Amino acid sequence: MKNTQLAWLFVLPALSGLLCFVLFPFVLSLILSFTNLRLGSPLPLEFVGFKQYQRIFTDAAFLAALRNNSLFALIVVPLQTGLALLMALLVNQPLRGMVIFRSVFFMPVVFPLSLVAVVWILVLAPGPQGLLNQLLETVTLGAWQARDFLHDSAWALAAISLTSIWQGVGFQMVILLAALQGIPQALYEAARVDGANQWQQFVFITLPQLRNAIIFVVLVTTILAFRLFDQVQIMTQGGPNHATTTIMYEAVNSAFGSQQVARAAAMTVVFFIVVLLLTLLQRAVGRQQGVN
Amino acid sequence: MSGKQRIAASAVYLLLVALAFAFLVPVAMMLSGSFKPDDQVLVQAGRLSRLFAAEFSWFNYRDVFARVPFARYLFNSAFISLCVVAGGLLVNSLAAYAFARLHWPGRDRLLLLVVALMIIPLEAIAVPLFYEVTLLGWRDTYWVQIIPFVANAFSIYLFYTFFLGLPRELEEAARIDGAGPWRIFFRIVAPNAKPVFATVAILSFLTQWSALLWPLMVTHSETVRPLPLGMATFYSLPPLQWGDIFAFGVMMVTPVLLIFVLFQRWFVQGVATTGVKG
Numbered sequence: 001m002k003n004t005q006l007a008w009l010f011v012l013p014a015l016s017g018l019l020c021f022v023l024f025p026f027v028l029s030l031i032l033s034f035t036n037l038r039l040g041s042p043l044p045l046e047f048v049g050f051k052q053y054q055r056i057f058t059d060a061a062f063l064a065a066l067r068n069n070s071l072f073a074l075i076v077v078p079l080q081t082g083l084a085l086l087m088a089l090l091v092n093q094p095l096r097g098m099v100i101f102r103s104v105f106f107m108p109v110v111f112p113l114s115l116v117a118v119v120w121i122l123v124l125a126p127g128p129q130g131l132l133n134q135l136l137e138t139v140t141l142g143a144w145q146a147r148d149f150l151h152d153s154a155w156a157l158a159a160i161s162l163t164s165i166w167q168g169v170g171f172q173m174v175i176l177l178a179a180l181q182g183i184p185q186a187l188y189e190a191a192r193v194d195g196a197n198q199w200q201q202f203v204f205i206t207l208p209q210l211r212n213a214i215i216f217v218v219l220v221t222t223i224l225a226f227r228l229f230d231q232v233q234i235m236t237q238g239g240p241n242h243a244t245t246t247i248m249y250e251a252v253n254s255a256f257g258s259q260q261v262a263r264a265a266a267m268t269v270v271f272f273i274v275v276l277l278l279t280l281l282q283r284a285v286g287r288q289q290g291v292n
Numbered sequence: 293m294s295g296k297q298r299i300a301a302s303a304v305y306l307l308l309v310a311l312a313f314a315f316l317v318p319v320a321m322m323l324s325g326s327f328k329p330d331d332q333v334l335v336q337a338g339r340l341s342r343l344f345a346a347e348f349s350w351f352n353y354r355d356v357f358a359r360v361p362f363a364r365y366l367f368n369s370a371f372i373s374l375c376v377v378a379g380g381l382l383v384n385s386l387a388a389y390a391f392a393r394l395h396w397p398g399r400d401r402l403l404l405l406v407v408a409l410m411i412i413p414l415e416a417i418a419v420p421l422f423y424e425v426t427l428l429g430w431r432d433t434y435w436v437q438i439i440p441f442v443a444n445a446f447s448i449y450l451f452y453t454f455f456l457g458l459p460r461e462l463e464e465a466a467r468i469d470g471a472g473p474w475r476i477f478f479r480i481v482a483p484n485a486k487p488v489f490a491t492v493a494i495l496s497f498l499t500q501w502s503a504l505l506w507p508l509m510v511t512h513s514e515t516v517r518p519l520p521l522g523m524a525t526f527y528s529l530p531p532l533q534w535g536d537i538f539a540f541g542v543m544m545v546t547p548v549l550l551i552f553v554l555f556q557r558w559f560v561q562g563v564a565t566t567g568v569k570g
Contacts, residue, residue, distance in 0.1 A: 007390040011390045011391070013386065014384050016443070017443025018445060020440075021421060021441075026416065028424065029420040039440070047421045068454055086307075087311060095301055102555075104316060105557035106563075107315065107319070109563075110549065111548075112520045112544070114523045115544055116519075119321070122534060123321070131318070139552065166314070166318070173564065223413070229505050248415050264419040270414060271416055275416065279411050
């Protein structure tokens, strides 16, 4: 059985890494979430059943976090997917200079979010220093009242959404562009022969052909929306008044601010359940298409 | 081009230029601000005309080095990212090769496990992982930022699907010539799988280079902290001087931008493959 030994030798480094640093902590988080573990606490470690879950689901900050993550997904997913699709369609036109535009749109993807977040604090600043306020003032011919977006609970989450879209839309564009370029030209030629106009070609060929890519992009963006952390940590620290706090922000704060590891574990379990449900939903929607 | 086509093309360009503007202006603001004296950076910073102001000074760059150990952050980020990328390329491709080409009992079940692990994001395990590395006494080291991220289920999956698509004939020929599996892997398979190596390298590099959450959790000394965390602390370090922050930002992003410009085709292809497989 030399072959088997060899195969294990090939697999072992990666497998042991995955077991120690993915599977084990994953199982650990399920277990910890049912305990009272608190680093440095004098209380003995014990199982407390669903107590941590009961607590977080009656905690105003965590409920705000759940709502914010959902709201953030509802703003970012359609806007970012729509914009990415528009950009992919534009860049896919057989015109000169498209490679340059593609690079410009993709460029922010290589910018670390921590840097983008800091730069956008100034873009979103109130008064004559803020690009966005100045732009809105110019466009509305002075009717726009300058706002302090990041310190206004009605605007802070929208401001973070805008920042996130700016950084991430190029990623989605590239995926959709690849899918666009994979559509057989023969389909369009056949449609033209049948007298279909540009709009009809888009609705009856492009969109159905992009279906799987769009489902994928929507899923990835939704999961990213629930992972939201960096921008909040740097731009608002969850404020004002919990308006921008997120599941991960609350989890990290519980684990560090108050050393409540068990409570933080319960929050990340909730986060994982959301991700799992979204993934299963994508599989289900993706499969439906196979039947059609 | 007909008149109608010309109008359509103009509309496309108009939209493209407007969009490009939105992507370039914040970057231009950072670049131009990094060269302005401290008392000038915020003057009318929201006005586009100020992007091309005449002042020029290197002081902000000098200040960054005086105020924080920028070179150290840069080294840490580069070292950690390169270790994760290099280690990851090796162990994940080897594992994927065993899944794709070797026959051994338990293979299919383990492969299923790897695919299942793909959907667990770092965030879902960050807290227990933090507890784990605390027990191991690994906090505030380089290792804690490298070892847990070398093995990666998604990388294995990308390698696996690519290896499945490679023609077997080359490997068969090498085997007949008496080459063993190690030799076949390093001499035949790896050189023929450059695109997937590039994809995995780029995706994992981008993730590591930008990582903020994990370093924030497990490090507290400047000696091991990477750039994104350096940026976050620099921003909160009084006095708030935007010129310095922009200079930090420019220096932080320049290496990645250079790599991006040089290997652009691979970046775009790499990201595109993640979607095709989805």
